[in-house]
Amino acid sequence: MTLxxxxxxxxxxxxxxxxxxxxxxxxxxxxxxxRTKQTAALDLIDDALIQLANxxxxxxxxxxxxxxxxxxxxxxxxxxxxxxxxxxxxxxxxYAQGLANRTGRKLRNTIQAHRELGxxxxxxxxxxxxxTLAGHEGGVLSVGRGxxxxxxxxxxxxxxxxxxxxxxADSQLIRDNCYDWWTDSLxxxxxxxxxxxxILCMA
Numbered sequence: 001m002t003l004x005x006x007x008x009x010x011x012x013x014x015x016x017x018x019x020x021x022x023x024x025x026x027x028x029x030x031x032x033x034x035r036t037k038q039t040a041a042l043d044l045i046d047d048a049l050i051q052l053a054n055x056x057x058x059x060x061x062x063x064x065x066x067x068x069x070x071x072x073x074x075x076x077x078x079x080x081x082x083x084x085x086x087x088x089x090x091x092x093x094x095y096a097q098g099l100a101n102r103t104g105r106k107l108r109n110t111i112q113a114h115r116e117l118g119x120x121x122x123x124x125x126x127x128x129x130x131x132t133l134a135g136h137e138g139g140v141l142s143v144g145r146g147x148x149x150x151x152x153x154x155x156x157x158x159x160x161x162x163x164x165x166x167x168x169a170d171s172q173l174i175r176d177n178c179y180d181w182w183t184d185s186l187x188x189x190x191x192x193x194x195x196x197x198x199i200l201c202m203a
Contacts (some may be wrong), residue, residue: 020116021084025049025076028083032076032114041068049077049197053156056193063200070199071160075107077197078140081156083117086136091154093186095164097129097144103160104128104142146181153191160199 022028024046030036045062052058062070081088094100105128111119120134132139143149145162162181168174190196 022080025073025080028080029073029076031116032079032110039069041070042073045070045073049073052195052197053077053081055195058195060195060197061200062197066201071103074158074160074197074199075103075110078107078156078158079110079117082111082119082133082138086119086133086138087155088138089153089155089191090138090140091149091152091157091186091189092140092142093145093147093157093159093181094142094161095145095168097142097147099161100142100144101128104131104140107140146177148185149189152189154186154189155191155194157186157190157194157196158199159186159196161201162198163200 026038026042026046041064048060052060064070078090092100092103108121108128108131111117111121122132122134125132130141141149141152162178163169
């Protein structure tokens with residue numbers, strides 16, 4: 001038998017089957033990083049994200065001041081969902097490709113650093129902008145504003161900071177571009193029942 005990368009990924013996936021579960025994204029976050037502080041705001045976000053995950057075609061907007069941990073918790077949510085269902089195909093969209101890539105890289109690195117998640121990055125598809133899980137369809141595609149996601153259905157879409165700053169928020173042109181991005185690209189790739197989370201910074 002020839003051990004191809006695909007076969008190796010499948011074997012790894014079987015050997016790293018998760019032995020436990022976490023009830024909330026916050027519970028997972030606290031185990032992965034003991035420095036995690038679960039605030040009342042994060043309790044609300046956890047509840048909303050769990051409801052979103054269980055609501056077909058659900059839509060959620062999280063708008064809070066800076067430094068409340070909303071972007072970090074959305075990454076915890078992605079890991080939490082992939083742990084529960086490694087077939088989930090995520091797309092993470094942000095105002096810039098570099099920011100989206102940082103999210104994809106952090107998620108990938110966390111999976112590689114924490115075997116307790118029971119997940120493995122596919123050996124032949126592990127770029128920071130697009131990676132999948134070994135033996136599964138699930139993974140994360142990261143895109144910057146205006147970029148398309150042609151050819152890949154999305155089971156859950158996270159739009160984190162579509163606007164860079166107050167100047168962009170005040171720009172009618174930028175707001176129109178964001179709307180066109182949603183209608184012409186992002187929304188067209190949603191699989192049936194796919195939920196969407198939008199994270200915004202409240203000034």
